[in-house]
Amino acid sequence: MxxxxxxxxxxxxxxxxxxxxxxxxxxxxxxxxxxxxxxxxxxxxxxxxxxxxxxxxxxxxxxxxxxxxxxxxxxxxxxxxxxxxxxxxxxxxxxxxxxxxxxxxxxxxxxxxxxxxxxxxxQRLTKTHLRAKELVSQGEIGKVLSFRTTFGHSGPESWMIDRSNNWFFDKSRAQFGALADLGVHKTDLIQFLTGKRIRKVTAKLNTLHKTDDAGKKLDVDDHAVCIYEMEDGIVGTMTAGWTYYGREDNSTVLYGTEGIMYIYCDENFSIVIEKKDGSRVCHQIDRIQTNTDQTKSGxxxxxxxxxxxxxxxGISGAEALSAMKAIFAASESSRTGRTVEVK
Ligand SMILES: NC(=O)c1ccc[n+]([C@@H]2O[C@H](COP(=O)([O-])OP(=O)(O)OC[C@H]3O[C@@H](n4cnc5c(N)ncnc54)[C@H](O)[C@@H]3O)[C@@H](O)[C@H]2O)c1
Missing domain, CATH: 3.40.50.720 (NAD(P)-binding Rossmann-like Domain)
Structure with a gap:
């Protein structure tokens, strides 16, 4: 025991x-x-x-x-x-x-x-993401050329255990906003799915809408748009937001030389593959956990x-460090207006 x-x-x-x-x-x-x-x-x-x-x-x-x-x-x-x-x-x-x-x-x-x-x-552990990785490795959509991945919901205030002590909105306790809260999941996931590390980041972080209880705009981001350039030249976008005021968006799309893989995009099928010959394969595997629908995370x-x-x-500190490097690079890119290399 x-x-x-x-x-x-x-x-x-x-x-x-x-x-x-x-x-x-x-x-x-x-x-x-x-x-x-x-x-x-x-x-x-x-x-x-x-x-x-x-x-x-x-x-x-x-x-x-x-x-x-x-x-x-x-x-x-x-x-x-x-x-x-x-x-x-x-x-x-x-x-x-x-x-x-x-x-x-x-x-x-x-x-x-x-x-x-x-x-x-x-996120790496959902049955759908594990299957998606397997399908990519088996060449189901050919060589991955680009992607878009996003994670957004209406913000941590509806999730918090103690709404009166919202540390997510306090830079001294959270440091980052949506970028590191939600974006780090997809940053890790895209490296996992493609098997490639992020090499360059161009990003724009914003506080579009969230305010503190006094009505002052937050000093952490509530929205992040990142362009990730991976090893081998794969390029894609990772977006994260606390400003998606509707259903959570937890979707990823991989664009390959042989077709497109849609992950958690369809209501009924957690993976949909559309091949370039027009054929379509749908996999019903699981539904992703959301703030209001907690399933076992694994x-x-x-x-x-x-x-x-x-x-x-497998998800060791060393592995997570590589995703965090991309997050710090995104923050620097947004601050400086430059593309930042991930060392
Ligand atoms: N993996 C995920 O999908 C996921 C989802 C939500 C939150 N998180 C992460 O989990 C962590 C906690 O988030 P939460 O939503 O549970 O927040 P929370 O505010 O509900 O809980 C945090 C708890 O930690 C306590 N605490 C704070 N500092 C402490 C310290 N130094 N020593 C002992 N206790 C301390 C607080 O009193 C509080 O009870 C955050 O880092 C958050 O990013 C991860």
Whole structure:
């Protein structure tokens, strides 16, 4: 039985990490911690865990082998680094951290301590995305030439556990807006689907519509448009928005030499392939998780499998670092008005 701890007991912990751990036959949620002790106590009661009064108390528990880090973005580094140094394997939520230096340091600490570091890029794990990758690898649409991928909804304010404490809109705690909140998922996904790294980024970040409670325009972006140039010359767009005031858009289209693959574009079929000879193949696989329709993400099963089998996670810190480099490059591109190379 693997003993785990959960640090940060807000919405993502309550909708994903805690229930998915509780669902796993080989996991016991030993302890939880949150800055809001009442919240930690409530969660501890639900899951039969111990509520810790400090993060140090949780990390000092020798029985705990691994932790989920589900705190606000600006604390990902501090908490993950302390956990790995205390000997715990870490599953940290996305975005990995808020500066490039912090992301690189997390990878370094993972290597130095020999602790696994996995980042919550759960989009890779949907059955549809896994099948799409397989179909691309089998050459179903030929060589991928270009793409467009997007993730947008009406903003985190409808998702938050505590609407009065919206850290997503506070630059000091979130650092980025829609770009890193939603865009990092698709940035990771497009590298996964194409098997190529992003090499150059041209981007425009905006705050189109969101304001704080006082009516002041946010100082984080609520909309991002990025042009990604990949290795081998594949070019495409990645857009992310908290300004899609309707149904969530979580779609990706890959344009290949032999046809087009539409992923999560069609109501009934999660993959539709249109070949250049006019034929059409439809796959009904799953529906994507949305803020209002939570299905099992698979992230905990994938994480626990690594712990049980003692193998490095596929979505490792090093892997997530490459997506984060594109995110930092997008931010720089928007600031400078230049195309930025991803090193
Ligand atoms: N993978 C995904 O699809 C996905 C979806 C939503 C959120 N997230 C990520 O999960 C993280 C948490 O988001 P959320 O929506 O659950 O937010 P939330 O505000 O609902 O929960 C965060 C919790 O962490 C606590 N907290 C903050 N800083 C802390 C610290 N230093 N130590 C202990 N507790 C602390 C808060 O009190 C709160 O209870 C964010 O990084 C977010 O980007 C990922």
């Amino acid at each position: 693997i003993q785990v701890g959960v640090i940060g007991c807000g919405k993502i912990a309550q909708t994903r990490h805690l229930p998915e751990y509780a669902d796993h036959a080989q996991v016991n949620i030993a302890a939880v911690y949150d800055l809001d002790f009442e919240r930690a106590k409530g969660v501890a009661k639900t899951y039969g865990a111990r509520a810790c009064a400090s993060v140090e108390e949780l990390l000092a528990d020798k029985h705990i082998e691994a932790v989920s880090v589900c705190v606000a973005n600006a604390s990902h580094f501090e908490v993950s680094a302390a956990a790995m140094r205390a000997g715990k394997h870490v599953l940290c939520e996305k975005p990995m951290a808020v500066t490039l230096e912090q992301c690189e340091e997390m990878v370094r600490i993972s290597e130095e301590t020999g602790r696994y570091l996995m980042i919550g890029h759960n 992230i905990i099963d994938a994480w626990v499998a690594c712990l049980l089998e003692k193998k490095q996670p």
